[in-house]
Amino acid sequence: MVLGNAKMLESQGRKIIHLEIGEPDFVTPANIREAAIRALMEGETHYTPTPGMLELRKAIAEKTMQDFGVEVRFEDVSVTLGSKEAVFAALAAIVEEGDEVLYPNPGYPAYESGIRFFGGKPVPVRLREEEEFRMIPDRVNELVSNKTKAIIINSPENPTGSVLSKDDVKGIVEIAKDIGAYVISDEIYRYIIYDGLKHYSPIQFDENLENTVVIDGFSKYYAMTGWRLGYIITPKHLTEAVQLVLNLITACPSSFVQIGGIEALKNGMDAVREMVRQYSIRREVVIEEVSKIEDVHMVRPKGAFYAFINVSKITQKAGIDSFKLASILLEKYGVAVLHGTAMGSFGEGYIRISYANSVENIREGLRIIDKAFKELKKG
Numbered sequence: 001m002v003l004g005n006a007k008m009l010e011s012q013g014r015k016i017i018h019l020e021i022g023e024p025d026f027v028t029p030a031n032i033r034e035a036a037i038r039a040l041m042e043g044e045t046h047y048t049p050t051p052g053m054l055e056l057r058k059a060i061a062e063k064t065m066q067d068f069g070v071e072v073r074f075e076d077v078s079v080t081l082g083s084k085e086a087v088f089a090a091l092a093a094i095v096e097e098g099d100e101v102l103y104p105n106p107g108y109p110a111y112e113s114g115i116r117f118f119g120g121k122p123v124p125v126r127l128r129e130e131e132e133f134r135m136i137p138d139r140v141n142e143l144v145s146n147k148t149k150a151i152i153i154n155s156p157e158n159p160t161g162s163v164l165s166k167d168d169v170k171g172i173v174e175i176a177k178d179i180g181a182y183v184i185s186d187e188i189y190r191y192i193i194y195d196g197l198k199h200y201s202p203i204q205f206d207e208n209l210e211n212t213v214v215i216d217g218f219s220k221y222y223a224m225t226g227w228r229l230g231y232i233i234t235p236k237h238l239t240e241a242v243q244l245v246l247n248l249i250t251a252c253p254s255s256f257v258q259i260g261g262i263e264a265l266k267n268g269m270d271a272v273r274e275m276v277r278q279y280s281i282r283r284e285v286v287i288e289e290v291s292k293i294e295d296v297h298m299v300r301p302k303g304a305f306y307a308f309i310n311v312s313k314i315t316q317k318a319g320i321d322s323f324k325l326a327s328i329l330l331e332k333y334g335v336a337v338l339h340g341t342a343m344g345s346f347g348e349g350y351i352r353i354s355y356a357n358s359v360e361n362i363r364e365g366l367r368i369i370d371k372a373f374k375e376l377k378k379g
């Protein structure tokens with residue numbers, strides 16, 4: 001919606017600085033684009049099996065082994081149209097009427113609406129600034145019940161940039177195992193991580209792969225949002241249900257897109273490292289500029305490319321909520337940001353900015369925000 005409004009203002013000739021968009025500003029690395037073009041020219045224009053090409057599923061299983069030291073059967077890897085379809089398929093296969101599903105709030109909005117869509121009860125786990133927005137096992141423990149069917153985790157997290165520690169992930173897996181629930185782990189920002197931190201997946205703590213569903217995708221770290229390519233790794237007993245859902249809704253992802261995915265997995269890491277280096281420079285710029293703005297603060301983001309800025313003093317002084325604040329920033333000042341409540345009810349008092357943007361735009365956008373806040377406080 002913010003993007004739509006921003007585009008409308010642009011069509012009327014206004015200059016807008018886009019700090020709201022949740023996607024890389026980089027174009028997909030050339031070798032990946034070339035692989036897909038080659039595939040098209042060689043006639044890769046047909047359906048593939050529903051869960052994807054064998055070579056791609058095997059490459060995903062191999063990468064999982066390399067990164068996590070965990071052996072997954074390629075049969076349990078299903079390729080999807082972006083990780084969004086993987087979230088949908090996971091919830092479709094798992095959630096039944098009345099099931100409770102825990103999810104991070106603030107968090108990616110498809111979790112809450114997806115749980116509701118399948119008749120489940122969304123149970124928000126409030127991510128707290130004083131806990132660095134991590135979903136810590138103690139908080140999860142307070143909220144589970146005998147109706148809990150699944151716990152969704154997302155690390156690095158959208159919108160807060162929080163990263164779960166090894167103990168967090170391990171603790172959540174233990175809770176899930178105790179109550180016979182699934183952990184659905186959305187890992188689509190997993191390589192975009194800073195300060196020497198390491199990403200942990202619940203798959204590393206679930207010995208017989210019974211409780212963990214891993215969701216991942218090519219959109220963010222390979223800069224492939226428009227390709228629509230992701231995947232899901234399921235425990236053996238869930239695979240058939242997930243693949244039935246995928247078969248019903250999309251049959252399979254585009255064949256030449258999947259070939260681009262194989263190239264990304266085999267020869268994409270240098271480009272990923274370079275993009276993460278660029279995000280890291282931009283993150284420093286955000287931290288520096290936000291520290292200069294009076295009456296706002298934020299937790300240093302540790303992963304992804306978002307900063308979740310606490311603007312509650314500004315909204316209080318101006319007598320408005322974060323939605324109104326974001327509207328004013330866009331309409332009066334030409335800077336598009338996301339109001340915190342776009343990411344769940346516990347996002348009130350925050351705005352999210354994306355630093356998948358040039359250093360110049362980030363600086364200019366944040367300086368305009370500084371000016372806007374000064375004016376808003378004066379009334």
Ligand SMILES: Cc1ncc(COP(=O)(O)O)c(C=O)c1O
Nearest residue numbers: 022082083084108158217219230
């Ligand atoms: C946490 C999270 N999960 C999933 C997605 C969906 O990404 P895609 O469907 O492009 O893989 C997004 C996109 O913003 C996201 O932030």
